[in-house]
Amino acid sequence: MTTQLPLQAVLFDMDGTLVDTEGLWWEAVERVAGRPLTEADRPEVLGRPVEHTAAWLASAHTGGGPDATGGPSADGLAAALHREFADRVRAGVVPRPGALALLAALARDGVPTALVTASPRAVADTVLRALEALGAPEFAVAVTADDTVRTKPEPEPYLAACRALGVDPARCVAVEDTPTGVASAEAAGCAVLAVPSVVPIGAAPGRTVLDGLTEVTPERLRALAGRRLTVMSWNLWLGGTMVDDHRVKQLAAIRASGADVVGLQETGGAAAGELAAALGWHHHRAGENLGLLSRHPVVARLGDPDVGFYGAAGVRLLVDGEREVDVWTAHLRPAPYGPYGAAFEGLPADGLVAHEGARLAEVRDVLRRIAEAAGGERPVVLVGDFNAPSHLDRSDAAWPVTRAAEEAGLRDSYREARPDPVRDPGHTWSPVHPVHPEEGGRRGRPEPQDRIDYVLHNGRGLRVLASRTLVTGTPAPWPDVAANAWPSDHAAVVTTFAF
Helix, strand or coil, rough: CCCCCCCCEEEECCCCCCCCHHHHHHHHHHHHHHHCCCCHHHHCCCCCCCCHHHHHHHHHCCCCCCCCCCCCCCCHHHHHHHHHHHHHHHCCCCCCCCCHHHHHHHHCCCCCCCEEECCCHHHHHHHHHHHHHHHCCCCCCEEECCCCCCCCCCCCCHHHHHHHHHCHHHHHEECCCCCCHHHHHHCCCCCCEEEECCCCCCCCCCCECCCCCCCHHHHHHHHHHEEEEEEEEEEHHHCCCCCCHHHHHHHHHHHHHHHHEEEECCCCCCHHHHHHHHHCEEEEECCCCCCEECCCCCCEEEECCCCCCCCEEEEEEEEECCCCEEEEEEEECCCCHHHHHHCCCCCCHHHHHHCCCHHHHHHHHHHHHHHHHHHCCCCEEEEECCCCCCCCCCCCCCHHHHHHHHHHEEEHHHHHHHHCCCCCCCEEEEECCCCCCCCCCCCEEEEECEEEEEEEEEECCCEEEEEEEEECCCCCCCCCCCCCCCCCCCEEEEEEEEE
């Protein structure tokens, strides 16, 4: 029998999902545009923040040229859109069929709910008052376009709602009606129930598509949350000792990540055991440098328990009482460091590849051990600080370490979730080193920022739902790091799998 994970919260989009406002918004845009809208206009109108549609209308009025003048400004059009839409909302909001009954049922079951909308606060408040007048229970949290720097399709709105609720995105279901909203929720790591209002939405791993909300119950939403595994890779930076109260801050970061399993590097020896004891989790300590934490039971320890400072160690986990997964953590040696060869020495491609020789030998040994332990069909996750860039990110050399992992059948979860390295560079080195920290001729030069920490997997029953880097707070740069909320010189990588 499969054990379902607890459903921690349900996160609802507003326009077109809970209330039938898509038509009202369409009318408002038509009024401001001064013309009937067509099917071709939908991508610029539905599921978009007001500012996007206003900029699109302004571009249409001016011809879009950088020096165009004479047309209405985007700010003026946004204000007009707000007014027109709010007037229509106040005139009467119609809930989508089944919406009020579902909200009431979730309230009876004690499941927290949040509103996550790309509409501004003023519009959301108007809709919320209308819903409450119709008998809808109060939302615990409401996140609007005014509350995050970036709105849908970026993950920030859903991540902000989960932080406010104190819940793990991987234990939540988001209910959405547009591809833009679905993209936002999935990027945050939520399971998604899509109820398309206008634009079709296809099914996908971690996503369920229904015609509406009338047959949706809390029990069905619990089933949609499904079976997840969230894995974090984190270099603790000499055990965290460079930062004050580092254990407390490490625990806060792990809890904020929503991770079920954490692969650690640079543990300082004691970190894995102390963190596991504080979390009430299982753990494996390997040598002076490596460790793994897991909320799931460890049924086997893999690799050499006396591994040196560099190398790899693993555990076999029993997830939800029925599925075994091997998770390994690795730390490859840092010197000579390829990005320094490129940035500081101007090495050609063959010189950069030559720098990777020792790490390539190390990763091949790790991959051999993983394959021998897994025995062919077992799901495998390998995390770690490879101290090497990815061939999926950079074209200045045929970076061989990550290529060797790919050739061994391992996939890069971050690049699966975020395939564009320009848009999502995913830098993990380094949130505290904007300039080179060492003495000598390089001191003070811009530090190469790169993605050198990974969560890889073999795809055997594992599907990537979301992947992100994690840094809490705004770390002060070296050497003034003692008070940082983030107790590391690396960003962590957090990937949520469905399986």
